Amino acid sequence: MKNTDLESYLNNLLTVSLFKDYAPNGLQVEGKREIKRIVTGVTASQALIDEAIRLQADALLVHHGYFWPGESQPIRGMKGQRIRSLIKNDINLLAYHLPLDAHIHLGNNAQLGKQLGLTGIAPIQPDDPQCLVFHGYLPEPALTSAFSEHISLALNRTPLISHHQEFTLRHIAWCTGGAQNYIQQAIEYGVDAYISGEVSEHTVHTARENNVVFYAAGHHATERYGIKALGEWLQQQFSDLEVHFIDIDNPA
Known part of the structure:
Protein backbone atom coordinates (compact mmCIF):
# COMPACT_ATOMS: atom_id res chain seq x y z
CA MET A 1 0.00 0.00 0.00
CA LYS A 2 1.26 3.48 -0.85
CA ASN A 3 1.78 5.85 2.08
CA THR A 4 -0.63 8.42 0.65
CA ASP A 5 -3.28 5.73 0.10
CA LEU A 6 -2.94 4.64 3.74
CA GLU A 7 -3.28 8.25 4.87
CA SER A 8 -6.39 8.77 2.73
CA TYR A 9 -7.95 5.56 4.03
CA LEU A 10 -7.32 6.50 7.67
CA ASN A 11 -8.45 10.09 7.15
CA ASN A 12 -11.77 8.83 5.79
CA LEU A 13 -12.17 6.07 8.39
CA LEU A 14 -11.59 8.49 11.28
CA THR A 15 -13.48 11.42 9.65
CA VAL A 16 -10.52 13.73 10.18
CA SER A 17 -12.14 16.63 8.32
CA LEU A 18 -14.75 17.02 11.08
CA PHE A 19 -12.20 17.86 13.78
CA LYS A 20 -10.40 21.01 14.79
CA ASP A 21 -7.43 19.47 16.58
CA TYR A 22 -4.36 20.59 18.51
CA ALA A 23 -1.92 18.99 16.06
CA PRO A 24 -2.06 17.84 12.43
CA ASN A 25 -3.74 14.49 11.81
CA GLY A 26 -2.42 12.22 9.09
CA LEU A 27 1.04 11.88 7.58
CA GLN A 28 3.37 14.03 9.71
CA VAL A 29 6.76 12.76 8.49
CA GLU A 30 7.01 11.29 5.00
CA GLY A 31 9.06 8.14 4.45
CA LYS A 32 9.20 5.40 1.85
CA ARG A 33 6.34 5.31 -0.61
CA GLU A 34 5.44 1.63 -0.24
CA ILE A 35 4.18 0.39 3.13
CA LYS A 36 4.13 -3.27 4.08
CA ARG A 37 5.00 -3.29 7.80
CA ILE A 38 3.47 -0.93 10.37
CA VAL A 39 4.29 -0.44 14.05
CA THR A 40 1.54 1.08 16.20
CA GLY A 41 1.87 2.66 19.65
CA VAL A 42 0.50 5.44 21.83
CA THR A 43 3.26 8.06 21.50
CA ALA A 44 6.01 8.61 18.92
CA SER A 45 8.75 8.58 21.55
CA GLN A 46 12.33 7.71 20.74
CA ALA A 47 11.81 4.30 22.37
CA LEU A 48 8.92 3.53 20.02
CA ILE A 49 10.87 4.79 17.01
CA ASP A 50 13.76 2.53 17.99
CA GLU A 51 11.36 -0.44 18.08
CA ALA A 52 10.05 0.51 14.62
CA ILE A 53 13.63 0.62 13.34
CA ARG A 54 14.41 -2.75 14.93
CA LEU A 55 11.36 -4.30 13.27
CA GLN A 56 12.24 -2.63 9.94
CA ALA A 57 8.85 -0.93 9.81
CA ASP A 58 7.81 1.20 6.87
CA ALA A 59 5.41 3.27 8.96
CA LEU A 60 4.79 4.25 12.56
CA LEU A 61 1.13 4.86 13.43
CA VAL A 62 0.45 6.64 16.74
CA HIS A 63 -2.08 8.58 18.77
CA HIS A 64 0.40 11.22 19.97
CA GLY A 65 2.59 12.54 17.17
CA TYR A 66 4.36 15.89 16.83
CA PHE A 67 3.83 19.62 16.16
CA TRP A 68 1.70 20.51 19.18
CA PRO A 69 0.86 24.11 20.16
CA GLY A 70 3.67 25.58 22.24
CA GLU A 71 6.15 23.01 20.96
CA SER A 72 9.50 24.48 20.00
CA GLN A 73 9.60 24.89 16.22
CA PRO A 74 13.32 24.27 15.54
CA ILE A 75 14.13 20.66 14.70
CA ARG A 76 16.90 20.19 17.25
CA GLY A 77 17.54 18.37 20.50
CA MET A 78 15.05 15.62 21.32
CA LYS A 79 12.72 16.62 18.49
CA GLY A 80 15.60 16.67 16.02
CA GLN A 81 16.79 13.23 17.12
CA ARG A 82 13.34 11.72 16.72
CA ILE A 83 12.75 13.18 13.26
CA ARG A 84 16.30 12.34 12.10
CA SER A 85 15.73 8.73 13.17
CA LEU A 86 12.54 8.54 11.13
CA ILE A 87 14.00 10.18 8.04
CA LYS A 88 17.28 8.26 8.16
CA ASN A 89 15.35 4.98 8.24
CA ASP A 90 12.74 6.13 5.71
CA ILE A 91 9.86 5.55 8.16
CA ASN A 92 6.52 7.30 7.67
CA LEU A 93 4.93 8.81 10.79
CA LEU A 94 1.14 8.97 10.86
CA ALA A 95 -0.68 10.37 13.90
CA TYR A 96 -4.37 10.65 14.82
CA HIS A 97 -5.40 12.48 17.97
CA LEU A 98 -9.03 13.59 18.56
CA PRO A 99 -10.39 11.57 15.61
CA LEU A 100 -9.04 8.43 17.26
CA ASP A 101 -10.44 9.40 20.66
CA ALA A 102 -13.93 9.84 19.23
CA GLU A 223 -5.22 5.31 25.64
CA ARG A 224 -3.48 2.03 24.79
CA TYR A 225 -6.50 0.43 23.24
CA GLY A 226 -7.62 2.68 20.39
CA ILE A 227 -4.36 2.64 18.46
CA LYS A 228 -4.07 -1.11 19.05
CA ALA A 229 -7.59 -1.66 17.69
CA LEU A 230 -6.87 0.59 14.71
CA GLY A 231 -3.79 -1.45 13.81
CA GLU A 232 -5.72 -4.71 14.15
CA TRP A 233 -8.42 -3.28 11.89
CA LEU A 234 -5.85 -2.44 9.21
CA GLN A 235 -4.42 -5.95 9.47
CA GLN A 236 -7.90 -7.41 8.92
CA GLN A 237 -8.78 -5.14 6.00
CA PHE A 238 -5.50 -5.37 4.08
CA SER A 239 -3.87 -8.79 3.79
CA ASP A 240 -0.65 -7.27 2.44
CA LEU A 241 -0.05 -5.27 5.66
CA GLU A 242 1.83 -6.60 8.69
CA VAL A 243 1.03 -4.69 11.88
CA HIS A 244 2.79 -4.85 15.27
CA PHE A 245 1.52 -3.07 18.41
CA ILE A 246 4.31 -2.00 20.78
CA ASP A 247 3.39 -0.81 24.28
CA ILE A 248 6.09 1.50 25.67
CA ASP A 249 5.38 1.66 29.39
CA ASN A 250 4.54 5.10 30.80
CA PRO A 251 3.33 5.60 34.40
CA ALA A 252 1.73 8.97 33.63
Missing part, protein backbone atom coordinates in the same frame (compact mmCIF):
# COMPACT_ATOMS: atom_id res chain seq x y z
CA HIS A 103 -14.32 6.96 16.76
CA ILE A 104 -17.47 5.06 17.69
CA HIS A 105 -15.95 1.59 17.28
CA LEU A 106 -12.14 1.77 17.13
CA GLY A 107 -11.56 4.88 19.23
CA ASN A 108 -9.88 5.17 22.61
CA ASN A 109 -13.16 5.78 24.41
CA ALA A 110 -15.05 2.94 22.76
CA GLN A 111 -12.16 0.57 23.38
CA LEU A 112 -11.72 1.61 27.03
CA GLY A 113 -15.38 0.85 27.64
CA LYS A 114 -14.90 -2.61 26.12
CA GLN A 115 -11.73 -3.18 28.14
CA LEU A 116 -13.70 -2.43 31.32
CA GLY A 117 -16.53 -4.77 30.30
CA LEU A 118 -19.19 -2.04 30.24
CA THR A 119 -22.46 -2.38 28.36
CA GLY A 120 -24.47 0.13 26.30
CA ILE A 121 -21.28 1.97 25.27
CA ALA A 122 -22.09 5.21 23.42
CA PRO A 123 -21.21 8.93 23.31
CA ILE A 124 -23.31 11.06 25.64
CA GLN A 125 -24.18 13.15 22.55
CA PRO A 126 -24.75 10.43 19.92
CA ASP A 127 -25.59 12.89 17.13
CA ASP A 128 -22.25 14.69 17.51
CA PRO A 129 -19.40 12.79 15.78
CA GLN A 130 -16.91 14.94 17.72
CA CYS A 131 -18.31 13.98 21.14
CA LEU A 132 -15.46 12.78 23.34
CA VAL A 133 -17.35 11.77 26.50
CA PHE A 134 -18.77 8.24 26.44
CA HIS A 135 -21.01 6.43 28.89
CA GLY A 136 -22.07 2.88 29.67
CA TYR A 137 -23.20 0.56 32.43
CA LEU A 138 -21.65 -2.01 34.71
CA PRO A 139 -23.30 -5.41 34.16
CA GLU A 140 -24.00 -5.46 37.91
CA PRO A 141 -23.82 -2.61 40.44
CA ALA A 142 -20.46 -2.34 42.21
CA LEU A 143 -19.13 -0.44 45.20
CA THR A 144 -16.53 2.30 44.76
CA SER A 145 -13.62 0.15 45.96
CA ALA A 146 -14.68 -2.91 43.96
CA PHE A 147 -14.82 -0.89 40.75
CA SER A 148 -11.39 0.56 41.54
CA GLU A 149 -10.02 -2.97 41.82
CA HIS A 150 -11.74 -3.86 38.54
CA ILE A 151 -10.05 -0.91 36.80
CA SER A 152 -6.69 -1.93 38.26
CA LEU A 153 -7.01 -5.46 36.89
CA ALA A 154 -8.35 -4.36 33.49
CA LEU A 155 -5.72 -1.64 32.87
CA ASN A 156 -2.83 -2.90 35.00
CA ARG A 157 -2.88 0.50 36.67
CA THR A 158 -4.20 1.42 40.15
CA PRO A 159 -6.40 4.51 39.76
CA LEU A 160 -6.57 7.56 41.98
CA ILE A 161 -10.04 7.82 43.57
CA SER A 162 -11.80 11.00 44.66
CA HIS A 163 -13.83 9.38 47.47
CA HIS A 164 -13.01 7.23 50.48
CA GLN A 165 -16.59 6.30 51.31
CA GLU A 166 -18.43 3.58 49.42
CA PHE A 167 -21.05 4.42 46.81
CA THR A 168 -22.99 1.95 44.68
CA LEU A 169 -22.06 2.51 41.03
CA ARG A 170 -23.81 1.41 37.86
CA HIS A 171 -23.83 4.25 35.30
CA ILE A 172 -20.30 5.26 34.25
CA ALA A 173 -18.96 8.05 31.99
CA TRP A 174 -15.40 8.46 30.76
CA CYS A 175 -13.00 10.21 28.45
CA THR A 176 -9.46 8.95 28.01
CA GLY A 177 -6.24 10.93 28.40
CA GLY A 178 -6.12 14.47 29.78
CA ALA A 179 -9.89 14.93 29.96
CA GLN A 180 -10.51 15.57 33.65
CA ASN A 181 -12.27 18.85 32.86
CA TYR A 182 -15.08 16.99 31.09
CA ILE A 183 -16.27 15.85 34.51
CA GLN A 184 -18.89 18.61 34.52
CA GLN A 185 -20.49 17.17 31.37
CA ALA A 186 -20.58 13.77 33.05
CA ILE A 187 -22.18 15.24 36.17
CA GLU A 188 -24.85 16.98 34.11
CA TYR A 189 -25.54 13.72 32.28
CA GLY A 190 -26.37 12.09 35.61
CA VAL A 191 -23.79 9.32 36.01
CA ASP A 192 -22.50 7.67 39.17
CA ALA A 193 -18.81 7.85 38.28
CA TYR A 194 -16.44 9.46 35.79
CA ILE A 195 -13.11 8.06 34.56
CA SER A 196 -10.29 9.92 32.85
CA GLY A 197 -6.57 9.55 32.48
CA GLU A 198 -5.38 12.58 34.43
CA VAL A 199 -6.48 14.63 37.42
CA SER A 200 -6.29 18.29 38.45
CA GLU A 201 -6.51 19.61 41.99
CA HIS A 202 -10.00 20.97 41.46
CA THR A 203 -11.29 17.72 39.90
CA VAL A 204 -11.51 15.97 43.26
CA HIS A 205 -13.49 18.80 44.84
CA THR A 206 -15.87 18.89 41.88
CA ALA A 207 -16.47 15.16 42.17
CA ARG A 208 -16.98 15.19 45.93
CA GLU A 209 -19.32 18.17 45.95
CA ASN A 210 -21.48 16.61 43.25
CA ASN A 211 -21.48 13.06 44.68
CA VAL A 212 -19.88 11.60 41.55
CA VAL A 213 -16.92 9.28 42.06
CA PHE A 214 -13.90 10.24 39.96
CA TYR A 215 -11.16 7.83 38.88
CA ALA A 216 -7.88 8.96 37.30
CA ALA A 217 -6.53 5.81 35.65
CA GLY A 218 -3.52 7.17 33.74
CA HIS A 219 -3.19 9.00 30.42
CA HIS A 220 -1.21 6.22 28.77
CA ALA A 221 -3.12 3.40 30.44
CA THR A 222 -6.48 4.66 29.19
